[in-house]
Amino acid sequence: MRQEWGRLVALLLSQFRxxxxxxxxxxxxxxxxxxxxxADGTPDNPAGxxxxxxxxxxxxxxxxxxxxxxxxxxxxxxxxxxxxxARTMADSxxxxxxDVLRLVLMCAHPALAPxxxxxxxLRLVLGVPTADIARLFLVPEPTMAARxxxxxxxxxxxxxxxxxxxxAVLPDRLDIVAQTTYLAFxxxxxxxxxxxxxxxxxxxxxxxxxxxxxxxxxxxxxxxxLLALMLLxxxxxxxxxRDGRLVLLADQDRGRWHHDEIAEGTRLLVGxxxxxxxxPLTASYALQARIAAEHAxxxxxxxxxxxxxxxxxDLLLQVSPSPAAxxxxxxxxxxxxxxAAGLAALEGLEIxxxxxxxxxxxxxxARSGDTDAARAAYDQAxxxxxNDVEREFLERQRETLG
Amino acid sequence: MRYLVLLIxxxxxxxxxxxxxxxxxxxxxxxxxxxxACREREGVELxxxxxxxxxxxxxxxxxxxxxxxxxxxxxxxxxxxxMGGFYLLEAPDLDVVVELLRVLPRYDIQIHPTVDVTL
Numbered sequence: 001m002r003q004e005w006g007r008l009v010a011l012l013l014s015q016f017r018x019x020x021x022x023x024x025x026x027x028x029x030x031x032x033x034x035x036x037x038x039a040d041g042t043p044d045n046p047a048g049x050x051x052x053x054x055x056x057x058x059x060x061x062x063x064x065x066x067x068x069x070x071x072x073x074x075x076x077x078x079x080x081x082x083x084x085x086a087r088t089m090a091d092s093x094x095x096x097x098x099d100v101l102r103l104v105l106m107c108a109h110p111a112l113a114p115x116x117x118x119x120x121x122l123r124l125v126l127g128v129p130t131a132d133i134a135r136l137f138l139v140p141e142p143t144m145a146a147r148x149x150x151x152x153x154x155x156x157x158x159x160x161x162x163x164x165x166x167x168a169v170l171p172d173r174l175d176i177v178a179q180t181t182y183l184a185f186x187x188x189x190x191x192x193x194x195x196x197x198x199x200x201x202x203x204x205x206x207x208x209x210x211x212x213x214x215x216x217x218x219x220x221x222x223x224x225x226l227l228a229l230m231l232l233x234x235x236x237x238x239x240x241x242r243d244g245r246l247v248l249l250a251d252q253d254r255g256r257w258h259h260d261e262i263a264e265g266t267r268l269l270v271g272x273x274x275x276x277x278x279x280p281l282t283a284s285y286a287l288q289a290r291i292a293a294e295h296a297x298x299x300x301x302x303x304x305x306x307x308x309x310x311x312x313x314d315l316l317l318q319v320s321p322s323p324a325a326x327x328x329x330x331x332x333x334x335x336x337x338x339x340a341a342g343l344a345a346l347e348g349l350e351i352x353x354x355x356x357x358x359x360x361x362x363x364x365x366a367r368s369g370d371t372d373a374a375r376a377a378y379d380q381a382x383x384x385x386x387n388d389v390e391r392e393f394l395e396r397q398r399e400t401l402g
Numbered sequence: 403m404r405y406l407v408l409l410i411x412x413x414x415x416x417x418x419x420x421x422x423x424x425x426x427x428x429x430x431x432x433x434x435x436x437x438x439a440c441r442e443r444e445g446v447e448l449x450x451x452x453x454x455x456x457x458x459x460x461x462x463x464x465x466x467x468x469x470x471x472x473x474x475x476x477x478x479x480x481x482x483x484x485m486g487g488f489y490l491l492e493a494p495d496l497d498v499v500v501e502l503l504r505v506l507p508r509y510d511i512q513i514h515p516t517v518d519v520t521l
Contacts, residue, residue, distance in 0.1 A: 157515060158496050158515060159403045159493075159494075159495045160495065160497075161494070161495035161496065161497050161498075163497065169497075
């Protein structure tokens with residue numbers, strides 16, 4: 001059912017412009033199916049059954065809204081598109097997929113706030129229930145329901161189209177789809193606050209979203225690079241936490257990494273799609289993915305090619321300079337050229353409201369034997385850390401200083 | 403849909419009085435190009451468009467609950483102090499409006515749909 005959700009929403013939207021009615025109608029149809037199918041048996045064409053039921057509900061609603069028969073055609077999209085829809089229904093060709101792409105682009109429209117776009121994509125494209133989206137983003141369900149409702153109203157009110165834009169703008173728009181997807185992924189991969197170290201199910205949904213889009217645009221460089229990056233990071237999920245505690249990369253049980261995902265990620269990176277010139281966003285995803293691949297393919301932590309990783313960070317800082325990348329580079333420098341070089345690379349680096357620079361400095365100071373300075377840096381990091389599991393980890397590290 | 407397009411600030415453009423004659427005529431050409439693009443685009447109709455005189459000429463009118471009218475000198479708020487002009491246009495959706503507006507000088511622009519209140 002969930003696999004069909006986005007396709008059905010897209011198909012219904014291509015026939016009725018009423019985003020508000022379409023989603024409710026499909027929800028009702030699914031509910032009706034869960035009541036009648038167990039008794040009557042699953043129909044031969046479940047998606048077709050849902051489509052018919054949902055369409056009937058939209059038309060019912062339009063009628064009860066007092067829309068007279070003569071006005072009805074105004075609520076349908078132009079005749080041309082209707083014909084397209086009809087043809088699609090008959091031969092289930094690529095036009096359905098265009099409709100799904102329209103839906104994806106509508107949900108990740110630049111005129112929507114990024115968090116709203118992420119939530120809306122999970123809801124409309126993937127069919128994740130609102131209660132689950134709320135749980136994934138760590139907000140109460142009414143808050144998430146209100147956020148999604150507001151986003152849908154804005155789509156209608158601002159005139160955000162259900163359309164594939166001009167070829168000149170499409171790459172930019174697909175970059176935004178990629179950014180929306182990655183935002184959802186990182187919300188699951190490294191939650192800034194709360195009790196969990198990671199929420200792998202949210203990251204998994206983000207990967208599913210990228211796969212839906214790649215199913216439609218298999219040669220889109222930003223999405224290929226992003227999928228590689230997400231797979232390579234996601235592959236370590238089962239090894240990152242042990243008994244509720246953070247496990248550092250070097251200490252992770254590499255047998256628990258998902259090697260099929262690592263293989264897929266590295267294969268994507270060497271494919272022809274990323275061989276040509278790419279946008280800065282794509283280059284940034286690809287470089288981060290290559291860094292993750294260096295870790296993922298090292299047989300043991302000691303075999304890690306830190307020299308190559310430093311080189312990749314140098315490139316990343318050219319393409320997309322950020323304090324987070326500088327911090328990660330400093331860690332790599334410390335591994336490659338020693339603690340003193342790492343501390344020098346950390347000089348002057350600050351990330352507002354992040355505990356990470358202080359945590360890295362503490363670790364490097366501890367390694368260099370400067371216990372007092374290390375303790376002070378740990379104190380600073382612990383005070384700034386909002387994630388419970390990470391804070392406990394830092395507290396344990398501070399204790400081992402003696 | 404019908405949109406009110408407010409050219410609310412100079413954005414990346416030099417303020418009009420500081421522009422050379424060449425720069426001003428280049429900007430005027432862009433307004434002409436926008437008009438032409440709207441005419442050519444199916445489903446788009448430019449209903450109105452005017453440049454505004456300076457903020458010093460603006461007057462704010464307020465009417466109290468007793469019906470007393472008070473006039474004050476100047477624009478309503480700082481944000482619209484820099485407003486240089488507006489368009490009212492009919493367009494199928496936001497993407498079309500944004501695409502057309504790209505030919506204008508690089509002002510900060512607010513795009514605001516209107517609501518149909520005719521009964």
